[in-house]
Amino acid sequence: MLKTLTTDFELDLEADVLVIGGGPAGTWAAWSAASSGARVVLVDKGYCGTTGCAAASGNGVWYVPPDPEARETAKASRESLGGFLSDRSWMDRVLDQTYANVNQLAEWGYPFPTDDEGKPYRRSLQGPEYMRLMRRQIQRAGVKILDNSPALELLVDNDGAVAGATGVNRQTGEKWIVRSQSTIIATGGCAFLSKALGCNVLTGDGYLMAAEAGAEMSGMEFSNAYGISPAFSSVTKTLFYNWATFTYEDGTVIPGASSHRRSIIAETLLQQPVYAIIDKAAESMRPSMRLAQPNFFLPFDRAGIDPFTQRFPVTLRLEGTVRGTGGIRIVDESCASSVRGLYAAGDAATRELICGGFTGGGSHNAAWAISSGYWSGKSAAEYSRSLGEYKTQRLVLGVGEVGLQSGSDRSQPLATDEVIQAVQAEVFPYEKNYFRTEQGLTESLGKLNHLWQELRSSQVTSDKELIRAREAAAMVATARWMYSSAIERKETRGMHKHQDYPELDANQQHHLISGGLDQVWVKSQPLSIEKPLSKIGAAV
Amino acid sequence: MIELVSESRCIKCNICVNICPTNVFDRVADAPPTIARQSDCQTCYMCELYCPVDALYVAPESDVTASVNEAELVEVGLLGSYRENIGWGHKRTSTAKADQTFQILKQMK
Numbered sequence: 001m002l003k004t005l006t007t008d009f010e011l012d013l014e015a016d017v018l019v020i021g022g023g024p025a026g027t028w029a030a031w032s033a034a035s036s037g038a039r040v041v042l043v044d045k046g047y048c049g050t051t052g053c054a055a056a057s058g059n060g061v062w063y064v065p066p067d068p069e070a071r072e073t074a075k076a077s078r079e080s081l082g083g084f085l086s087d088r089s090w091m092d093r094v095l096d097q098t099y100a101n102v103n104q105l106a107e108w109g110y111p112f113p114t115d116d117e118g119k120p121y122r123r124s125l126q127g128p129e130y131m132r133l134m135r136r137q138i139q140r141a142g143v144k145i146l147d148n149s150p151a152l153e154l155l156v157d158n159d160g161a162v163a164g165a166t167g168v169n170r171q172t173g174e175k176w177i178v179r180s181q182s183t184i185i186a187t188g189g190c191a192f193l194s195k196a197l198g199c200n201v202l203t204g205d206g207y208l209m210a211a212e213a214g215a216e217m218s219g220m221e222f223s224n225a226y227g228i229s230p231a232f233s234s235v236t237k238t239l240f241y242n243w244a245t246f247t248y249e250d251g252t253v254i255p256g257a258s259s260h261r262r263s264i265i266a267e268t269l270l271q272q273p274v275y276a277i278i279d280k281a282a283e284s285m286r287p288s289m290r291l292a293q294p295n296f297f298l299p300f301d302r303a304g305i306d307p308f309t310q311r312f313p314v315t316l317r318l319e320g321t322v323r324g325t326g327g328i329r330i331v332d333e334s335c336a337s338s339v340r341g342l343y344a345a346g347d348a349a350t351r352e353l354i355c356g357g358f359t360g361g362g363s364h365n366a367a368w369a370i371s372s373g374y375w376s377g378k379s380a381a382e383y384s385r386s387l388g389e390y391k392t393q394r395l396v397l398g399v400g401e402v403g404l405q406s407g408s409d410r411s412q413p414l415a416t417d418e419v420i421q422a423v424q425a426e427v428f429p430y431e432k433n434y435f436r437t438e439q440g441l442t443e444s445l446g447k448l449n450h451l452w453q454e455l456r457s458s459q460v461t462s463d464k465e466l467i468r469a470r471e472a473a474a475m476v477a478t479a480r481w482m483y484s485s486a487i488e489r490k491e492t493r494g495m496h497k498h499q500d501y502p503e504l505d506a507n508q509q510h511h512l513i514s515g516g517l518d519q520v521w522v523k524s525q526p527l528s529i530e531k532p533l534s535k536i537g538a539a540v
Numbered sequence: 541m542i543e544l545v546s547e548s549r550c551i552k553c554n555i556c557v558n559i560c561p562t563n564v565f566d567r568v569a570d571a572p573p574t575i576a577r578q579s580d581c582q583t584c585y586m587c588e589l590y591c592p593v594d595a596l597y598v599a600p601e602s603d604v605t606a607s608v609n610e611a612e613l614v615e616v617g618l619l620g621s622y623r624e625n626i627g628w629g630h631k632r633t634s635t636a637k638a639d640q641t642f643q644i645l646k647q648m649k
Contacts, residue, residue, distance in 0.1 A: 029544065050590070233602055
């Protein structure tokens with residue numbers, strides 16, 4: 001039986017801090033924990049260095065020098081877009097930490113360019129280079145990396161504190177266990193296998209594991225980000241569509257459509273194809289564009305299209321909570337979750353604190369990954385020290401359920417692919433997720449709840465299917481928190497567009513906390529969270 | 541999606557097997573890796589970057605398979621083109637240093 005997973009391991013490790021996820025947030029977490037003297041193990045479903053949405057992409061960073069005026073502009077610029085749910089004190093500390101850490105990247109040798117005044121320009125990172133450097137740095141700091149080793153469930157002690165995780169090497173089939181004093185979830189968001197660039201490793205696994213240990217989510221209604229890409233391609237990069245003209249098939253301009261008004265593109269796509277051409281970019285700018293984002297041009301060059309002079313069909317791919325802002329609820333400045341011993345960082349954690357209900361690719365998310373990664377690593381290391389000798393004496397138990405345990409002896413084999421297609425059918429369509437309605441959300445939730453029951457009562461028949469089954473469960477769970485929260489937010493705010501309530505309602509300027517597995521719940525929470533650094537490790 | 545592992549170029553280092561974020565390849569003893577789970581390919585091009593001998597080709601189509609011809613790809617300079625563009629590989633310099641994002645953002649307003 002699969003439950004032997006918790007008793008029979010080829011690889012049995014102990015660590016002070018376990019980091020789950022090897023993207024920007026995970027590597028910054030691992031580096032800062034290791035630099036604080038902790039023994040750190042980092043596990044990744046893929047390969048630390050290429051995994052996650054940052055590695056495959058060019059990344060803007062919310063990097064603003066400590067000039068009061070520039071900082072004020074940076075803070076003010078997105079507050080209304082985010083629906084006034086962000087917190088200025090969190091913005092300040094993220095701006096400070098990001099500034100320091102990006103400068104650290106320069107010291108480590110990241111080849112930042114200089115601008116036309118000869119000053120270093122540090123607001124953009126090429127993903128492959130950035131993540132290759134981060135892997136090297138954490139190895140130097142002594143972090144043990146397990147690649148191709150998805151975590152499947154968290155371990156919890158008798159007092160409910162998280163104490164590590166178990167998982168499997170997806171290539172060798174070897175099962176692993178890491179017993180740790182503290183654990184950081186840095187698994188990214190959930191894009192529901194939409195093939196948006198670099199996003200298919202992001203299936204909400206960390207949310208599911210955290211929720212099974214009792215953690216809460218926040219801002220899951222802000223989960224309907226869609227990125228523009230050529231219709232045939234995975235490259236969801238929106239920046240250059242600032243200089244695009246969007247047209248119908250016959251070449252007529254679509255009124256009002258722009259990269260900032262994607263809803264018009266989505267509405268049109270419901271009826272007919274949409275074309276784009278990057279014709280507003282001046283001739284002189286085009287070489288700079290190639291140098292800024294080489295991978296934007298990759299699909300065009302390979303398909304034989306000149307995007308500056310030839311129209312091409314576009315689509316909107318779901319990026320879900322990756323470029324949404326919801327995720328695991330953060331309860332204090334240490335980036336602790338509501339469960340003892342469990343921390344969250346990067347896209348896996350809520351980003352409402354710095355950008356409210358709206359973000360985009362890179363920028364705030366990149367800054368958040370860096371700073372929340374850094375803080376969670378430091379705090380997790382500190383917490384682990386505070387446990388002292390007790391740490392190795394704990395009895396621990398895996399708390400994963402759906403996809404890991406069968407419902408009963410008469411369980412049906414799990415039809416994983418069908419479950420995944422069914423959840424995608426509820427979250428991909430613009431008319432369901434982009435433009436939300438009470439009726440649509442209710443119908444979707446009915447189907448999603450049914451899917452959850454199906455997962456609950458099914459059995460995974462082989463170890464090989466385990467990883468996909470857990471991903472399927474994570475996606476269904478994520479969609480249920482998303483839509484349950486979306487139903488509760490009876491207004492339009494940030495990226496959450498509710499057709500039945502098209503206006504922002506001043507009485508709903510609060511966060512929506514959600515959680516639960518068999519029974520999903522949602523409650524509202526006033527904006528200000530605990531400001532001072534709470535006693536490390538204290539359950540809240 | 542990934543469409544080609546060149547038999548003639550592959551040096552069987554299996555780096556692509558190790559670094560693919562979505563575990564598309566399988567290693568094979570004394571032979572180039574196979575594309576074992578093509579539909580899991582997320583068209584992120586990372587395998588091409590890490591291949592030291594430009595033996596891989598990822599077609600731009602992310603949802604359907606495409607047929608490719610190695611000789612033609614070489615002729616039009618597409619095999620290894622991404623690595624060349626971002627300056628990855630032996631004796632190359634990363635083009636991150638030449639990133640012109642600041643020029644682009646100046647035009648944004």
